[in-house]
Amino acid sequence: MSEPVMDREVRRRLAVLRHVEEVTGNVAMTCRYFGISRPTYYTWLRRYETEGVDGLRERSRRPRTSPTATRAEVIEKIIHLRQHYHFGPDKIRMYLERYHDIKISKSGVWRILKRLDMCRLPASQRYKRHDRRWERYEKQRPGHHV
Structure with a gap:
């Protein structure tokens, strides 16, 4: 994969791995310089060795299974x-x-x-208060017969 096609995070991780190999040869100093932990470096190194550049891409943190999810x-x-x-x-x-x-x-x-x-x-199925539930019929004038 060519350099311009890779995203920024992959290039940064690859730069960290190359810095150890080509510049210092010291993992602890490189991790301090780049501000990452050593377990993170070794995780990237293991993925790079097994999967190549694609192993350095960002992965989903979503759990693969949720055992307590509702059935x-x-x-x-x-x-x-x-x-x-x-x-x-x-x-x-x-x-x-x-x-x-x-x-x-x-x-x-x-x-x-x-x-x-x-x-x-829906509005037709919601609870309506008793005073607004029915429309009251009122006569037009007092004493009016139906």
Whole structure:
């Protein structure tokens, strides 16, 4: 891979590795000079030796697995209860615990609904206060008969 095509971070890491080989020959001095730790240097060196220049690229820090993530079946039940029964997070939590023996927190249900953009019900399905729920009929003048 040519030098101009590589991104800035790869060039910097390659410069650190070359500085040890060509200039000082001392890892500790080079790490102090560039402001990195020695384990970081050895990580870059190991990747460079096994993968070449591509090993010096930035990698994702996202975990490969999430063992404590909510199972897909539970998420499907939450979606079903929200879409068909218009339950809120607390009622969904209570329903899952009572009828399916699934323990999940109210905030966990809310985070799942928020992630799926289902945290707010449509205006036609939201709770309305009792005084605004019905439009009251009033006669046009007192004593008017229907």
